[in-house]
Amino acid sequence: MATDRTRLVEALRADRSLSFAELARATRLDESTIATLLHQLEQDGLPMQKEGDTHFKLVDNITPIDVGDLISQLEKANFPFARQAEVLDTVDSTSDWLNREHHGGMDIHGKTCITEFQSAGRGRRGRNWRGSPYCHLMLSIGWRFQKEVTEMAGLSLSIGVAIAECLKDITGAPVGLKWPNDLWCKERKLGGILVDLNALLEGGAFAVIGIGINLREPRLDEFDTGQPVTDLASNAQDDLASRATIIASVLGSIAQALDRFEQHHFLPDQARFNALDVFSGRKVRAESDGRPLEGVGAGADEQGRYRLRCADGTVATVISGDISLSLVN
Incomplete structure (x- = not known):
């Protein structure tokens, strides 16, 4: 069920400004709640314009993820855990959310946490990673391996190969890989991969794999990543597919890569990584x-x-x- 915040984003328009009263009627929320949510969205970076203090419009059309459509797309992509996908409107970090579920006793093998916005997304070397709400791919997936942690060298590289090849295939963008865990495009960072590995008491290892990809970012100049950044829309040959379609394609590719890594380590992906090495x-x-x-x-x-x-x-x-x-x- 859509949250109040998502319903408000669905009601906002890019072609004309809407008043508090119009948004309240469209969402069946009171004007005080509308004002609070609009302030939150503005603080989180939703690309929005204000006309005076009472009228608001989107800078560009934005479509929240439809859960039913996402599950359908995941099944088409042969992602084996389609119905375990959890879509959140906002979260501190998708990886932290999954880790909390895991420490609470839930089996999160194959479970995916997808969010429209994360306030404390983590990048490599502790850098904060966050993009405009409802614009990007921000997710984490849990995965259990029979291997020990010491046998997991090269995992982030294999995941990177799967994602880069998938994005090149569906968009035509010249995506490359910057060792060890960055997606790169035309000398700029497109996204990143962060893998949390933990040993299991019963043997084997458990990974929480966080992935962030800039799909369409209206505030690229404001990103604080310590390096130049870009988004997929700026580099694709045609208009981007829906976020649900891109998420499903990426997750389908990752699941295949993780199964292959379980059997063969990094070796089958070595030449493919080196072909993408920037x-x-x-x-x-x-x-x-x-x-x-x-x-x-x-x-x-x-x-x-x-x-x-x-x-x-x-x-x-x-x-x-x-x-x-x-x-x-």
Whole structure:
């Protein structure tokens, strides 16, 4: 059932301004609630214009995710856990939400938390990640592995390969991968992957995989990611499909990648990752444990470690989590 906030967004128009009274009639909410929700949406970054203090309109058409349509699209994409998908209007972090469910005793294998807005989305190195509400792909999925945590090297790379190939296929955008967990497009960050891994008492490992992809962001210049950013709409060959369709395609691809990783580790995805590697053949500077390295990007090895071909002919390998890679100017 749609929340009051979602019903309000559905009532807002891009072609004309609506008053408190008109929005109240359309949503069957009182004007005080309308005012409170509009203030929240404005603070969260919904692209909206005010005319005076009483009339509001959207900068562009926005469509909240329809849960029924999403489930239908997930089933078409052969995502095996379609009916376990949870769509939230707003949350602190989809990964934190799933972790709370897990620690509360729920089996969240295959369960997906999808949100229209997250107030405390987490990126790599503790950076905050948040985009305008109702505009992006923001989700996390839980997955149980028979492998131990020490056997999970390269997991974020395999997930990245699945997502990048999926996005290229459905949009034609030249999506690449920046080791170890960023989606990249035309020298700008398109999205990211964050994997929380934990050992299970009964053996094996459990992952909560967070994914954020900029689909259509009206405030790109305001993103605080520490690097240039872009969105999929700016790079696609045609108009984007609905968010439900994109989410379903991505999740279907990820589920296949996770099953393959369980059986074969990163090795089947190594060549595919290296074909998408935005650092390949380029001069790269790395910092690992405070030790500077510089060389030419040579892709990931069979364990997912990044390789640098140094000037003296040696090949240095760096491990995910211990490194910051950047192009040499």
